[in-house]
Amino acid sequence: MSDPRRTSSKRVTLEEVARVAGVSRATASRVVNGVATVDATIRAAVQNAIDATGYVPNLAARSLVTRRADAIGLVLPEESRLAGDPFFETVIRGVMSVIGPSGVHLVLMTMDTNTRDQVVSDLRRGRLDGVILIHTDRDDPLPRQLIEANHPVVMSSRPLHPLPVTYVDVDQTAGGALAAQHLMSLRRNRIVTIAGPQHTSAGQDRHTGFLDAVADPDLPWTEGDFTRESGETSMVHLLRAHPGLDAVFAASDLMAQGAMTVLRATGRRVPQDVAVVGFDDSSAALACDPPLTTVRQPVADMAAEMARLLLARVADPDAPPTRVVFEPTLVVRGSA
Amino acid sequence: MSDPRRTSSKRVTLEEVARVAGVSRATASRVVNGVATVDATIRAAVQNAIDATGYVPNLAARSLVTRRADAIGLVLPEESRLAGDPFFETVIRGVMSVIGPSGVHLVLMTMDTNTRDQVVSDLRRGRLDGVILIHTDRDDPLPRQLIEANHPVVMSSRPLHPLPVTYVDVDQTAGGALAAQHLMSLRRNRIVTIAGPQHTSAGQDRHTGFLDAVADPDLPWTEGDFTRESGETSMVHLLRAHPGLDAVFAASDLMAQGAMTVLRATGRRVPQDVAVVGFDDSSAALACDPPLTTVRQPVADMAAEMARLLLARVADPDAPPTRVVFEPTLVVRGSA
Known part of the structure; x- marks a missing residue:
């Protein structure tokens, strides 16, 4: 594996570069180190x-001085x-909007085999300065492990088990209540709901907020996993048991989209026969026909905030954990 | 900015870790360096x-030996x-499927202000071993600049100007022809097309392939930019000039989705009144109602191939450029 470029480099010094360029060594150093003001x-x-x-x-020598990788991980x-x-594309864009201009590397990872070991190892070995964790499951040991080792970490939602961690979230309970209030204002009274996964705080809180606002303990519901497919399956189930239903709250836009496909396939008009409200206000909401009425969480802004909080923690790992909670809003379109 | 963890570390050696763990220094080193077989x-x-x-x-000392960053850039x-x-989420997943398990960092970048400078600087300074460039514009100087400096680079499509670069593409021309042959087999004869941007090879080649197969030099067409919005605008335009049209080929699924919204809004049924064919077979195709007939490019497989080719170039930067071209397939669903 020959590599002449890398081999020959051993003999060239920064002094030589400065001499050829006709500048001082300090100026050459500033260019090499990417200082923006040259x-x-x-x-x-x-x-x-x-x-x-x-x-x-x-570069390695430089790292010996700063002890920073200038790289953070985004774990999907x-x-x-x-x-x-x-959702994830929006998270990536939001994080990039902060990390990109800073010159820090955004390292993308997915929570697959070995990822937990790699994250721990990268933080220990100084290959990453900190990580943003998106949607970890209730029983995932990684958040606690990272916090106990005092690694900078920011989470994308309230952990289900109490943990002294910095996180960003939307008020999920208030969002569920917004959906309920809207359907009730439309005088719908045979309401059903497709909840998100109950092993996540988002799934639990949206459901609780919705049920509390409707105040009907017998309200029919099923549990989906936020995907379009689970919205379809859930809708088939609910229609079989409650063919006269007149409103659906689905705890994600994708589940609402799946539900609308099934409603149309069974000859029901949206919103005339069945009103549908989703949650997220992702691009899927606009792809629905009619466009989806939905609870908006400002995902890009939330992701940008995660990035800012993480950079702050990298600068000061001993700062106490912070929590930032955004307000949801109802976006009324054609479906309800 | 106090950081006791990092400060105290200066005094601890690997020998001390090995002693506390009751293992040899070599074994401790293998764990620290993430060797999988321990x-x-x-x-x-x-x-x-x-x-x-x-x-x-x-870690920095280790990098002094290997001269590898063990990090590659994905430039969107x-x-x-x-x-x-x-499309981009699928590209990311495809690249991750190869890079993730390798332990190499996938650094995500978007082609915004300063990105070109940062890519060049990161490659020069050894912070990145190579980059994958997705969809650069015809006049972007970056690909040529990287190739002339002998940095490992892989592109996601045929460059419009000849360049000795490794790239992965789908046979775009053949894909356009597949769409044309399908619409002709349905005996549609008032066909129009919404082309992709003509300053990209994908936009040009899909259009050329379609026109050559239809063999009608006067076929009405407009140019979109692959987005849903441009599909809507284009469809409004084409319907005004050609209200009797009975088939549309849109050079992306998103443009087809936008076109279908306009067709429905003007009282036209898909596929009875107007047949619609898209290009990509992305998740947008399934979100259409009826589901979209489309030309499939295997984006995840193509992205995985880009990652493999880049890792190979990092290992051997002087290997000659390679080109890998995938075959498109027609996926027939409800819209045509």
């Missing part, structure tokens, strides 16, 4: 000199849970 | 010893072009 002409001269000499800067759920869900 | 009990003992001593391994288009397009 004049464009000088930057170009130094970069030409780097090309001409084949210089490769000694298992790969199989990402497909077709616009 | 027995789980021994690994746990060493990790306990690391926790107890506050040891932080000297500008952030504004990602929203609501399932």
Whole structure:
């Protein structure tokens, strides 16, 4: 595996680059280290000199001084849970909006085999400065493990078990209540709901908020897993038991989309026969026909906040944990 | 910015960790460096010893030896072009499926301000070993710049200007022809098409393949930018000029979805009045009602191939460029 570029670099020093570029060593160093305030002409001269000499800067040596990787991890759920869900793309964009301009690397990971070991190992070995964890399950030991080792970590939702961790969330309970109040204001009285997974705080809290606001302990419901497929299956189930239903709250836009497909396939009109409200206000809401009335959580803003909180924790790992909770809003469109 | 964990680590050596764990220095080193074949009990003992001593391994020193960042960049288009397009999520999953298990970091970037400078600087400084470029525009100087500096790079489509670069693509021309042949087999003869952006090879080649197969030089068409919104605008335009049209080929699923919304809003039934064929077979195709007939490009497989090719180039940067072209397939659903 020959690599002339890398081999030859051993002989070129920063002094030589500076000499070829006709600048001081300090200026050459600033260009090499990506300092943003260097004049464009000088930057170009130094970069030409780097090309001409084949210089490769000694980044590893720099890391020995700062002890920072200048890289943070964004840990998404298992790969199989990402497909077709616009939520994660929005999270990535929100985090990128903060991390990108900072020059820090955003390292993407999914919670698959070995990921937990790799995250721990990368933090220990200084390959990552901190991690953002998206949607860990109730029984995942990773958050506690990272916090006990004092690694900078930010979570995307309230942990189901109490944990001294920094997290960002939306007021899920209030969001569920918004959906209920809207359906009741439309005088719907044969309401059903497709809840999210009850082993997540989002699934639990949206459901509790909805039920408390409707105040009907016998309200029919099923549990989905936030996917379109589970919305379809749940809707088939609920229609079989309650063919006269006139309103559905689905705890995610994708489940609402699946429910609407089944409603239409059984000859029901949305919203005339059955009103449908979703949760998220993702791109799936606009892809519905009619467009979906839904509870909006500002996912991109929440993700940007996670990134800011993590950078702050990396700068000061001993700061006490913070919690930031966003307010949901109801977006009324055609479906209810 | 106090950080006791990092400060105290300066005094702890690997020898001390090994002593506390009751293993040899070599074994402790293997655990610290993430070697997969260490027995789980021994690994746990060493990790306990690391926790107890506050040891932080000297990753930077290791990098001085290997001269590898063990990190590759995935450069997506500008952030504004990602929203609501399932293509990029599929690309990320495909690349992750190869990179994730390898222990190499996948660093995500979008082609926004400073990204070109950062990519060049990261490759020069050894913070990245190579990059995958997704959908660069015709006039983007970055691909040529990276190739001339002999940095490992893989592109996601044929460059419009000839360039000695490794790329993965689908046979876009053949895909356009598949769509045309299907609409002709349905005996549609008032066909129109919404092309993709003509400054991209995908937009050009799908259009050329479609036109050549239809063999009608006067076939009405407009140019969209692959988004749902541009599909809506284009459809409004085409319907105004050609109200009797009976078939549409849209060069992306999102544009087909936008077109279908407009067709329905003007009282036209799909497929009875107007047959619609898309391109991609993304999750948007299944969200259409009726589900979209479309030309499938195996995006996840293509992205995985890009990752494999890039890892190979990192291992051997002087290997000649390779091109891998996948075959498209027609997926027939309800819309045509």
